Amino acid sequence: MQTSSLAPEGKLELELTARGIRMTRQRRVILGVIESAGKHLDAAQILRRASRIEASINRVTVYRTLNLLKKQGLVDELDLLHVRGDGHYYEPRPARHHLHITCLRCGSVSELESALFERLKGQVQREFDFDITIARVEIGGVCSKCRK
Amino acid sequence: MQTSSLAPEGKLELELTARGIRMTRQRRVILGVIESAGKHLDAAQILRRASRIEASINRVTVYRTLNLLKKQGLVDELDLLHVRGDGHYYEPRPARHHLHITCLRCGSVSELESALFERLKGQVQREFDFDITIARVEIGGVCSKCRK
DNA sequence: TTAAGTGCAAATATTTTGCTGTCAC
DNA sequence: GTGACAGCAAAATATTTGCACTTAA
Numbered sequence: 001m002q003t004s005s006l007a008p009e010g011k012l013e014l015e016l017t018a019r020g021i022r023m024t025r026q027r028r029v030i031l032g033v034i035e036s037a038g039k040h041l042d043a044a045q046i047l048r049r050a051s052r053i054e055a056s057i058n059r060v061t062v063y064r065t066l067n068l069l070k071k072q073g074l075v076d077e078l079d080l081l082h083v084r085g086d087g088h089y090y091e092p093r094p095a096r097h098h099l100h101i102t103c104l105r106c107g108s109v110s111e112l113e114s115a116l117f118e119r120l121k122g123q124v125q126r127e128f129d130f131d132i133t134i135a136r137v138e139i140g141g142v143c144s145k146c147r148k
Numbered sequence: 149m150q151t152s153s154l155a156p157e158g159k160l161e162l163e164l165t166a167r168g169i170r171m172t173r174q175r176r177v178i179l180g181v182i183e184s185a186g187k188h189l190d191a192a193q194i195l196r197r198a199s200r201i202e203a204s205i206n207r208v209t210v211y212r213t214l215n216l217l218k219k220q221g222l223v224d225e226l227d228l229l230h231v232r233g234d235g236h237y238y239e240p241r242p243a244r245h246h247l248h249i250t251c252l253r254c255g256s257v258s259e260l261e262s263a264l265f266e267r268l269k270g271q272v273q274r275e276f277d278f279d280i281t282i283a284r285v286e287i288g289g290v291c292s293k294c295r296k
Numbered sequence: 297t298t299a300a301g302t303g304c305a306a307a308t309a310t311t312t313t314g315c316t317g318t319c320a321c
Numbered sequence: 322g323t324g325a326c327a328g329c330a331a332a333a334t335a336t337t338t339g340c341a342c343t344t345a346a
Contacts, residue, residue: 134288
């Protein structure tokens with residue numbers, strides 16, 4: 001079977017629809033941009049990419065959609081140690097929390113899932129009797145390429 | 149020996165002076181506020197407290213001092229998952245990296261030093277051949293008090 | 297003395313809100 | 322048909338910059 005080339009429904013769209021949330025042309029475009037981005041985008045970048053597909057899309061709609069997705073727990077908001085500016089970066093919420101490792105020289109971002117981190121979260125839950133919903137790990141430094 | 153009640157030199161002031169950085173009346177006040185705060189303050193809170201001591205202190209000077217301290221690696225900038233607004237919070241850089249655990253209901257912040265986290269950083273250094281300079285862990289959820 | 301720092305006003309960057317008209321269901 | 326959503330303009334929030342005056346060393 002082949003995937004349709006027009007508006008293939010992504011996970012985000014399916015999730016929102018399943019939760020009875022209305023799907024609009026604009027939302028579909030924004031969701032598609034977030035899901036198909038190979039990297040973390042900020043609001044301005046999401047707007048720029050969405051605009052190419054649907055010229056009329058407004059900045060405000062991007063922010064409102066991001067807020068909706070955050071509230072639904074479908075995307076996570078990152079700062080990436082503010083390598084570029086004071087804005088936020090977004091990614092679809094992954095199955096497992098992972099670390100973000102940002103090179104402060106070249107801005108490249110690596111990700112890491114780690115059993116140690118799972119144990120660390122367990123420690124927090126136990127020691128503070130704390131119910132974790134978000135976990136953000138942002139590590140900054142210099143990558144091997146930039147050290148050469 | 150008793151500590152002088154006027155302008156006791158804190159660690160930050162000593163560090164800056166040792167590095168040949170000029171010490172002004174305003175800086176001394178701001179450094180004092182940051183060091184003696186029992187909790188993480190944002191720029192506006194630092195300004196408010198500093199103003200009480202030295203009424204003429206300007207918002208801009210607070211930002212400029214924070215930038216100086218960041219550049220010198222003497223304070224760390226946190227987001228605390230943006231429990232209140234989109235600003236940043238500051239703390240003197242501690243000897244060891246620690247975790248920040250923020251209750252998304254009541255906004256209380258706990259801290260944790262953990263051997264597991266030290267191991268996790270080691271893993272990152274090794275697996276990515278990465279030279280870590282900053283490590284920020286921000287965990288959000290609901291504390292035990294708020295769950296009751 | 298003089299380079300660095302400060303205050304003030306204004307600019308910039310990021311995100312939100314009010315309102316009116318439109319569209320998904 | 323109607324309540325949720327979009328666009329536009331304007332406001333709110335957070336931070337930085339240009340410039341003239343002041344001060345630490």
